[in-house]
Amino acid sequence: MALVVQKFGGTSVADPDRMREVADHVARTRRRGDEVVLVVSAMGKETDELLHLASQVSRAPAGREMDMLITAGERKATALVSMALHDLGVAADSFTGSQAGFLTDTNHMNAKILEVRPDRLRQALNGGRVPVVGGSQGVSTERNVTFFGRGGSDTTAVALAHALGGVCELYTDVSGVFTTDPRVVPLARKLARVSFDEMLELCACGCPKPAMRAVEYARTHKVPLHVRSAFTWEPGTWIDEEDPMMEQAMISGVVGDASEAKITLTNLPDRPGIAGRLFRGLAARDVNVDMIVQNVSEGGATDISFTLPKDDLPAGREVSDALAAEIGADRVTSDDGIGRVSLVGAGMKSHPGVAATVFETLAANDINIEMISTSAIRISCIVREADLDRAVIVLHSAFGLDASLAGGTR
Amino acid sequence: MALVVQKFGGTSVADPDRMREVADHVARTRRRGDEVVLVVSAMGKETDELLHLASQVSRAPAGREMDMLITAGERKATALVSMALHDLGVAADSFTGSQAGFLTDTNHMNAKILEVRPDRLRQALNGGRVPVVGGSQGVSTERNVTFFGRGGSDTTAVALAHALGGVCELYTDVSGVFTTDPRVVPLARKLARVSFDEMLELCACGCPKPAMRAVEYARTHKVPLHVRSAFTWEPGTWIDEEDPMMEQAMISGVVGDASEAKITLTNLPDRPGIAGRLFRGLAARDVNVDMIVQNVSEGGATDISFTLPKDDLPAGREVSDALAAEIGADRVTSDDGIGRVSLVGAGMKSHPGVAATVFETLAANDINIEMISTSAIRISCIVREADLDRAVIVLHSAFGLDASLAGGTR
Secondary structure (H helix, E strand, C coil): CCEEEEEECHHHHCCHHHHHHHHHHHHHHHHCCCEEEEEECCCCCHHHHHHHHHHHHCCCCCHHHHHHHHHHHHHHHHHHHHHHHHHCCCCEEEECCCCCCEEECCCCCCCCEEEECCHHHHHHHHCCCEEEEECCEEEECCCCEEECCCCHHHHHHHHHHHHHCCEEEEEECCCCCECCCCCCCCCCCECCEEEHHHHHHHHHCCCCCCCHHHHHHHHHHCCCEEEEECCCCCCCEEEECCCCCCCCCCCCEEEEECCEEEEEEEEEECCCCHHHHHHHHHHHCCCCCCCEEECCCECCEEEEEEEEEHHHHHHHHHHHHHHHHHHCCCEEEEECCEEEEEEECHHHHHCCCHHHHHHHHHHHCCCCCCEEEEECCEEEEEEEHHHHHHHHHHHHHHCCCCCCCCCCCC | CCEEEEEECHHHHCCHHHHHHHHHHHHHHHHCCCEEEEEECCCCCHHHHHHHHHHHHCCCCCHHHHHHHHHHHHHHHHHHHHHHHHHCCCCEEEECCCCCCEEECCCCCCCCEEEECCHHHHHHHHCCCEEEEECCEEEECCCCEEECCCCHHHHHHHHHHHHHCCEEEEEECCCCCECCCCCCCCCCCECCEEEHHHHHHHHHCCCCCCCHHHHHHHHHHCCCEEEEECCCCCCCEEEECCCCCCCCCCCCEEEEECCEEEEEEEEEECCCCHHHHHHHHHHHCCCCCCCEEECCCECCEEEEEEEEEHHHHHHHHHHHHHHHHHHCCCEEEEECCEEEEEEECHHHHHCCCHHHHHHHHHHHCCCCCCEEEEECCEEEEEEEHHHHHHHHHHHHHHCCCCCCCCCCCC
């Protein structure tokens, strides 16, 4: 008998019918002999609706009140799913994040877990009951309700699997993690296994699920994750530690991301402190800078380009314009027509030719590279947004990731 | 500077516009120099919607989960109203029932308050902030979320006014307590003042607002209530202790109620224990018996009639049919076409002719009386449901309650 933490997202609990399906899934898991802790998100689009309500009553809603408001969504879902379980004869109890023992800092809308004390969940489990826990929520050291942010339910599930000593299953509307977006590349393959490091890079490059923060938590605490479909029983993708005994696949996935923009400051004096001044200024405005590239200096002058989320472009542009004179830049330009294509694979560490193949493949397809950034297990290239999907397709094929016509997963 | 607990019902916080109006009302109260504690219900029809959702996932939802579900409604409202207050520059904090210090028994869907420890509200008040408290909710001695039942927000407000030492204002969609239902009798008058005892009788006779339980709490703890309109600033009705120095009005109100049915058991042996056996059986099935009348015995046999809510009629009929043979009844009949008209007034204690006037007035208008029940300050008559509105109108007029054409309240 194992303990399984099963997390179902908003789509999986969007209406009473879906909730009954989740309850049926849990009942079957229990019949197989496993103990279950269930984590649920708010129903369907409810979080968006609550945010919209808030925007109608206040221009700048306070974080404490936003958290009180938004967490009502998961609270509803836990109660309804518990009822659906009862109707199948499964004893179950709903728990808010606070009742489940999630103690957090006081950083509203983005609270961090300080400690998990799941005493009440253990009690329920010992009594043969299924605890149904509201995702993405806890109580702060100041005794206020806190919200972990969007996608925080994955983190709740991982943290509970760690605290209670169990396996973590993240149920989503896709059947696992794919070598690339199947909507762009129909020949994309589901990965049977991917390492924490690779998954983090895939998340950072724009892979939408699972939530990056949950993967980080799982990696730190060595909690294996199983990402799988809420609609079928087929195995999904296991996210786990790298197995040194196992030959690493060279490339695990190709990710395209069109959500960023680029700012360039040209002809800066090439002396210490310039970049620091610029990026300190951006950080002070909460601009999330992603890639940073500084070109080779010629004659004492240099250019700096960086990418940032399109939403942050106005603030990023403002900071850059304001600092341009002070740091001696000639000109500031911005560009929101870019796309980033990234290759991720633990195996590339021992295959030095990967970067060359990337550049050659893109060149052979007339796709121009505007920026390059690499880590030990990732290569990212900025291209025109219009070329992005094509870049993903040709790289996916060039690295042998396309599914054979016979199908099958790696 | 006084402390005022202001309670706004679901209609008053039904949408963002109404919430802003409530916030404006609170801001004005504060500018007058008063401290305010706000109690809010769930938005508009939200409680009904949550109940409907529950009925879709479960045939018989568990009380613990119903309470978790339903209290999410008030939670949302407290957060949104707090945000609306912030936008007017009023410092405010939302509080769940648990955070506000409502400790209750474990009787879900109908929890009773055991203790109120409003430490966090006092702290907020001392910091110059407005606490916005979710109505009708608390936390049980088993640390589960509890709901006081429909209309429980009034009780929350009264309990806070008592615990914090303040005045209690209940804002509704009517402008106070009337001598009768203005929809039935356009000449109904608003009462400036009514005693706790009279208000309790009015509630018991079908007057929908304020909630009877809140009036009981206020009466026990001597907390004056002010029932007033959420849409105007005009004074409403004060509910307070009877003032022995003041001449009591003979009749404070006339209430019609068509929500009950009647069961009659005929030709019972007139001996001790029969009625006890019957009403114990009804109580065991949670049938809420209201009026009970036993006719004068003739030749050792008697008839018993009682009224009960129409919803309880099937269960009441079942119990009566099952016991009929055992207790020796000839026949069981039921009737759901009845109406009850009630007169309430503290002054009738010293005016012995009231009952006679009631019977004469109804007879003069060809309205037949089927059952009569009285207390020190109330007379109720069961009539045909078809005659009910007419009975209210003629009694309202006969006791001089009709507003003069010049208008004005008592």
